[in-house]
Amino acid sequence: MVDIHLDGVGHSYDGGRTWALQPMTRTWTSARAYALLGPSGCGKTTLLNIMSGLLRPTVGRIWFGEREVTTVPTAARNIAQVFQFPVLYEGMSVYDNLAFPLRNRRYPKAEIDQRVRTVARLLGLDDHLHRRSRRLDPGRQQIVSLGRGLVRSDVAAVLLDEPLTVVDPALKWTLRSKLKEIHRGTGHTLVYVTHDQTEALTFADEVVVLKDGAIVQSGEPTELFLSPEHEFVGHFIGSPGMNMIPADVVDGVVRVGDNAVGHAVGDLAAGDVRIGVRPEFVRIPAAPTPPGLPARITGVDRMGAYHLVRAEIDGHPLVAKVDTGSWFAPGSLEYFHFDRAFLFRDSVRCGVLVAPGEVGPA
Incomplete structure (x- = not known):
């Protein structure tokens, strides 16, 4: 050996x-x-x-x-x-x-x-x-x-x-x-x-x-x-793979469309990024109220031990992995929260997304 x-x-x-x-x-x-x-x-x-x-x-x-x-x-x-x-x-x-x-x-x-x-x-x-x-x-x-x-x-x-x-x-x-x-x-x-x-x-x-x-x-x-x-x-490992959501960074604030979803940790230049978050780290509070990223539910896959909630934000898919006690109706507007999310530029990780009110990585 x-x-x-x-x-x-x-x-x-x-x-x-x-x-x-x-x-x-x-x-x-x-x-x-x-x-x-x-x-x-x-x-x-x-x-x-x-x-x-x-x-x-x-x-x-x-x-x-x-x-x-x-x-x-x-x-x-x-x-x-x-x-x-x-x-x-x-x-x-x-x-x-x-x-x-x-x-x-x-x-x-x-x-x-x-x-x-x-x-x-x-x-x-x-x-x-x-x-x-x-x-x-x-x-x-x-x-x-x-x-x-x-x-x-x-x-x-x-x-x-x-x-x-x-x-x-x-x-x-x-x-x-x-x-x-x-x-x-x-x-x-x-x-x-x-x-x-x-x-x-x-x-x-x-x-x-x-x-x-x-x-x-x-x-x-x-x-x-x-x-x-x-x-x-992120895509190849995980089932389903990591969500990738197009976003922008301006003055350290990360925005998806008109929605500010948090700020970037580190010295990240302004420009296009993609938010990467695994379905396991996407939360949907029971009450559909801000803060969070508003997205329209498109469907729910019942997998036995868990549910996959599928949604869409600005034409881009978003998947959350939730427990079987949760219930979400297709067509409803819900607010999605990210517990552990990263920022990618040119396919390479360039930073961490921190939710509003937080001071460090999730």
């Missing part, structure tokens, strides 16, 4: 006209679990394949600890990689598939048996060890592939490229918990590619959010939810 350091690493598939992965310098710390989160085409798999050696970067250098591995082939990097779809020897039993990478490295027979049975127990494969892999359903085959990546104790890192795509949704929650349990037990460095925010937030110690080939923010799941530094993070 070593730190993985990228020094100015970037990749272009068209000779530098466009960048699938914009040049970046970053260290992935040993023994942590990372999630690479972002939409399709944002550079997640490109970054993972550069780490593994399946792809040589257009620019930059890669270090595993004190050893430069930029030109070192995958087989010599001592990593384990799990792909989106099962990669198995279908004629072998589940036991032999799990044991194969250990036998190749001449582990003692007793240790092979112990490690195979431990991983099989954690992944729920105990009853399938003597079955041929071809006789398993695709989801179970992928779990065996996952086990092959986790069974070794000597790898520098385990790289997982959307490994739960073909797994039954009912099993995904269990497997994510098992992955965390295995990670705690082995101390492997895990880098996990996903476009699913739930997978990323529940699994990783640190979530790295990518957009257009660049990292826009990284941090612990709570940090990304509570303090997004970029509009994309």
Whole structure:
């Protein structure tokens, strides 16, 4: 287990006209679990394949600890990689598939048996060890592939490229918990590619959010939810995502149309901004009276454990997440209050919105 350091690493598939992965310098710390989160085409798999050696970067250098591995082939990097779809020897039993990478490295027979049975127990494969892999359903085959990546104790890192795509949704929650349990037990460095925010937030110690080939923010799941530094993070993380409301700043006062909704903390120049506030931090008092931002209710989605109140202000949507005891009629005018709101300019967070009468961040 070593730190993985990228020094100015970037990749272009068209000779530098466009960048699938914009040049970046970053260290992935040993023994942590990372999630690479972002939409399709944002550079997640490109970054993972550069780490593994399946792809040589257009620019930059890669270090595993004190050893430069930029030109070192995958087989010599001592990593384990799990792909989106099962990669198995279908004629072998589940036991032999799990044991194969250990036998190749001449582990003692007793240790092979112990490690195979431990991983099989954690992944729920105990009853399938003597079955041929071809006789398993695709989801179970992928779990065996996952086990092959986790069974070794000597790898520098385990790289997982959307490994739960073909797994039954009912099993995904269990497997994510098992992955965390295995990670705690082995101390492997895990880098996990996903476009699913739930997978990323529940699994990783640190979530790295990518957009257009660049990292826009990284941090612990709570940090990304509570303090997004970029509009994309606010939008991509959360269900539903962060509200973004166009506003203006004049002499430090933040206005939405004709309504002053608070003031900006910090030295923020006058001009256009967007107010970012998560639905969880939007309140609607029972009595529809100022102060607050007046908005017309357009609908209410009853989600079981909570309601989503949808509204519109100057043609822009606004969503509040409220408890099930609340009731709001479509068409009514209500006053919305923000408990935790940020200001964004050119998509980047530039300040905090403080409600009238308050003196600091919410």
